[in-house]
Amino acid sequence: MTKLMYLDDAYQYSFESTVTDRRVIDGMCYIALAETFFYPHGGGQPCDFGQINQAEVDDVTLEKGIVWHRIKGSLEMGAHVSCSIDIKRRRALMQQHSGQHLLSALALALYDAHTVGFHIGEDYVTVDLDQRLNHTDVEALQKSVNDHISSRHPIRAFMPSESTLEKLPLRKKPKVADGIRVVEIDTLDFSPCGGLHVSDTLGIQLLKIYDFENHKQGVRLYFSCGEWAIQRYDAYSQTVSDLKKALCVPETGIVQALAQTQSELKALKGAYDACLEQNIQREVDQLIDKHAGIKGLKWVVLSEKSMPIDLVRQKVSKLVEHKDFVVAAVLETDDTYQIILSKSSNIPSTIQMNGLFKKHLAALGVRGGGNEKAAQGGSPKDLPLEAALDTLYEEVMSLYTLESSL
Numbered sequence: 001m002t003k004l005m006y007l008d009d010a011y012q013y014s015f016e017s018t019v020t021d022r023r024v025i026d027g028m029c030y031i032a033l034a035e036t037f038f039y040p041h042g043g044g045q046p047c048d049f050g051q052i053n054q055a056e057v058d059d060v061t062l063e064k065g066i067v068w069h070r071i072k073g074s075l076e077m078g079a080h081v082s083c084s085i086d087i088k089r090r091r092a093l094m095q096q097h098s099g100q101h102l103l104s105a106l107a108l109a110l111y112d113a114h115t116v117g118f119h120i121g122e123d124y125v126t127v128d129l130d131q132r133l134n135h136t137d138v139e140a141l142q143k144s145v146n147d148h149i150s151s152r153h154p155i156r157a158f159m160p161s162e163s164t165l166e167k168l169p170l171r172k173k174p175k176v177a178d179g180i181r182v183v184e185i186d187t188l189d190f191s192p193c194g195g196l197h198v199s200d201t202l203g204i205q206l207l208k209i210y211d212f213e214n215h216k217q218g219v220r221l222y223f224s225c226g227e228w229a230i231q232r233y234d235a236y237s238q239t240v241s242d243l244k245k246a247l248c249v250p251e252t253g254i255v256q257a258l259a260q261t262q263s264e265l266k267a268l269k270g271a272y273d274a275c276l277e278q279n280i281q282r283e284v285d286q287l288i289d290k291h292a293g294i295k296g297l298k299w300v301v302l303s304e305k306s307m308p309i310d311l312v313r314q315k316v317s318k319l320v321e322h323k324d325f326v327v328a329a330v331l332e333t334d335d336t337y338q339i340i341l342s343k344s345s346n347i348p349s350t351i352q353m354n355g356l357f358k359k360h361l362a363a364l365g366v367r368g369g370g371n372e373k374a375a376q377g378g379s380p381k382d383l384p385l386e387a388a389l390d391t392l393y394e395e396v397m398s399l400y401t402l403e404s405s406l
């Protein structure tokens with residue numbers, strides 16, 4: 001069994017110990033020490049990182065009373081080792097965890113909102129409450145948390161006797177029956193918790209709720225504490241600075257400038273779409289006027305580049321609205337072909353787009369399909385598409401000629 005020293009002192013970040021066990025799983029070396037201040041995953045708090053001698057520790061787990069430190073490298077049984085914990089990470093995790101307890105306690109006190117879930121991670125930190133809160137509620141909750149942070153309430157962890165435990169106003173029921181550790185914030189909050197905390201609320205520094213959303217029957221609060229809140233503020237400041245430069249406005253003008261830009265873009269998009277529509281119509285009109293057809297059949301191959309597929313589809317639809325057309329449209333992008341086959345409604349039913357697609361294109365590796373009137377698919381650009389369309393055309397022509405001679 002490893003002596004879990006972190007439970008008694010959350011502020012000891014360097015220590016010496018002896019390797020008592022080692023194992024290798026999937027090529028990675030895991031070692032156990034006689035005692036450790038490394039916190040393993042548990043109680044919603046991620047594990048510590050750090051170093052044992054020169055070897056980097058990147059995962060710590062607790063299994064049946066033994067703390068396993070995963071290291072990059074190798075250490076022998078019985079080795080005497082010097083250990084150091086990544087202080088910045090540990091402090092930040094303790095700040096988030098203590099902040100979470102305080103936030104949950106005050107949400108309960110102010111709104112009778114119980115915490116039904118929480119997440120502490122480098123990606124984000126959240127608390128899920130079972131009551132809906134509005135913007136004013138969230139602001140008031142955040143203010144209350146920060147007022148309590150400034151009040152420097154002591155935070156302590158202890159193992160109460162069974163009789164003491166029964167009298168404590170625990171905020172939530174413990175998950176285990178015995179050996180229960182309680183974390184207390186100065187009579188404000190008593191929670192069963194195996195995690196590590198700052199020694200008083202001032203250690204949290206600050207708590208900022210930066211977003212919230214409805215979640216199940218209640219609300220999910222996104223927040224950051226201490227160092228991570230400052231990092232988030234730095235990132236936001238950089239974004240604001242970038243926006244100021246890009247829009248050439250002061251900070252107070254960003255929202256208005258964006259609204260104006262959006263409105264101008266919308267107007268431009270409308271004009272651009274109208275222009276495209278006119279161009280498509282003009283091209284279609286020219287094709288209809290100039291195409292004399294061969295024995296009455298009007299075969300068209302459209303080769304397009306850098307055009308949205310919707311517009312290609314629109315062009316094809318406009319063509320086949322007219323009689324006698326069979327259209328093959330090919331949209332070429334950097335590395336793919338998008339192919340559409342379509343026909344006018346008067347083209348005989350023996351000329352089936354899905355059948356032609358399957359025989360001449362799907363056989364080559366073009367994925368897709370359709371029905372008698374239209375088929376569509378896509379493929380990489382390494383296919384002999386031109387030759388395939390030529391043979392497809394020959395078949396259309398011979399079917400059409402056959403049908404006409406009947």
Ligand SMILES: [Zn+2]
Pocket residue numbers: 043097101183191192193194195
């Ligand atoms: Zn906790």
